[in-house]
Amino acid sequence: MTTIKHHISDEILTGYAAGVLPEAFDLAVATHLSLCDECRARAMALEAVGGAVLEETETAEMAPGALDAVLARVAGTAPEAPPAAQPGTVRRKDSVLPMPLAEYAGGSLDKVAWRSVGGGVMQAVVARGDDGATARLLYIPGGTEVPDHSHHGLEMTLVLDGAFCDRGQRYGRGDVQIADETVDHTPVAEPGAACICLAVTEGRLKFSGLLPRLAQPFLRI
Ligand SMILES: [Zn+2]
Missing domain, CATH: 2.60.120.10 (Jelly Rolls)
Structure with missing residues (x-):
């Protein structure tokens, strides 16, 4: 049973599904999704919509790499997926750090x-x-x-x-x-x-103001 009350906003989740968020924000969203069934379902629905849009157009204007990122996510092989454990190391589950974050930490x-x-x-x-x-x-x-x-x-x-x-x-x-x-x-x-x-x-480069525009080609909104 989940007790999560405060979730990822639509705007940020759309940016995540479109692959246009900075890595640091991607990490936080992915970590929340690992704990939250509700947002994971929302993200999968957004990714499905994005995948369908991409299939029917080859000319969508997108950020460099966004297409690959979305396709990889749809295929379940995100390029930023953490590397596999080193041979010989035993990886135990951490009770505080969910997996996407534990790899970084x-x-x-x-x-x-x-x-x-x-x-x-x-x-x-x-x-x-x-x-x-x-x-x-x-x-x-x-x-x-x-x-x-x-x-x-x-x-x-x-x-x-x-x-x-x-x-x-x-x-x-x-x-x-x-x-x-x-x-x-x-x-x-x-x-x-x-x-x-x-x-x-965010750093000097403010992506938040650009987010609706960055995600626009993805959802054609
Ligand atoms: Zn959530």
Whole structure:
């Protein structure tokens, strides 16, 4: 049974299905999908629509690589799929980090290269693209404010363990908070256990404003 209440927006899920998101955001969406049956079904429906559109046209204007990415996703062989385990290594399932994310973070939570950022808070960058979009793991002690709110562009926060509260809402494992610079917010980890989350931010290149246009050829909307 899923208890996820806060999901991926239509706009971002469409961008994911069209293969136009920066890698850091792709990672956060894929991680949410691994925890959320509801969004996984929505993504599969979008990918099916996109696949049908691509089959009937060869002239759709798309971002470079988007066609390959969509076709690969439809075929279930995404090129960004994590490499297979090294021969001889035993990969055990991590209870906090779902598989797409665990591959980026060294395999499991105890392998994460945390760096202290003060106040008991720790972070570890797990993906940063040429576009500047960055995915980082955050470890926030219970009762502590979630730091590093640059408020430059879109940010997406996915809870992996524990919970935080913000603007009267509670975000637990699997929940996603999507915010931009227009949202003045102060997430605070719930008292008690630490909150571990994946926080993704845009870089200098703001894709969020372009998203409707990027996804347009994909869905012909
Ligand atoms: Zn969802």
